[in-house]
Amino acid sequence: MGPGIAEVGQFDVEIDVPDEVSAWTEVSSAVTSLSEVDTEILVAGEIAQVGEGDDPVVTIRLGTDLLLVEIPGVKPVPPLAGLLSFQVPEIRLYPYPL
Numbered sequence: 001m002g003p004g005i006a007e008v009g010q011f012d013v014e015i016d017v018p019d020e021v022s023a024w025t026e027v028s029s030a031v032t033s034l035s036e037v038d039t040e041i042l043v044a045g046e047i048a049q050v051g052e053g054d055d056p057v058v059t060i061r062l063g064t065d066l067l068l069v070e071i072p073g074v075k076p077v078p079p080l081a082g083l084l085s086f087q088v089p090e091i092r093l094y095p096y097p098l
Helices: none
Strands: 014-016 033-037 040-050 057-062 065-070 083-088 092-094
Touching: 040 065
Parallel strands: none
Antiparallel strands: 014 092, 033 040, 040 057, 040 083, 057 065
């Protein structure tokens, strides 16, 4: 883990989705967000880039930030500049523990 619990302030961090995304849905809202729904994290963002061929990495834009997620076997391929949402059991914030 990182140097310890974050203090109040502004910090550069990396958001990591440790597991593959197994299900996603297209959304029409242009609002990007990270939110907690029951016991999972809901991610909604704009598709910035989709891996080619066998590359399962999809780049999601959350405001001014980018989040890389693995979506194996994506069929159909999410539309570039489209919006999608998915839920995961956890996210990790580096270099700080949550």
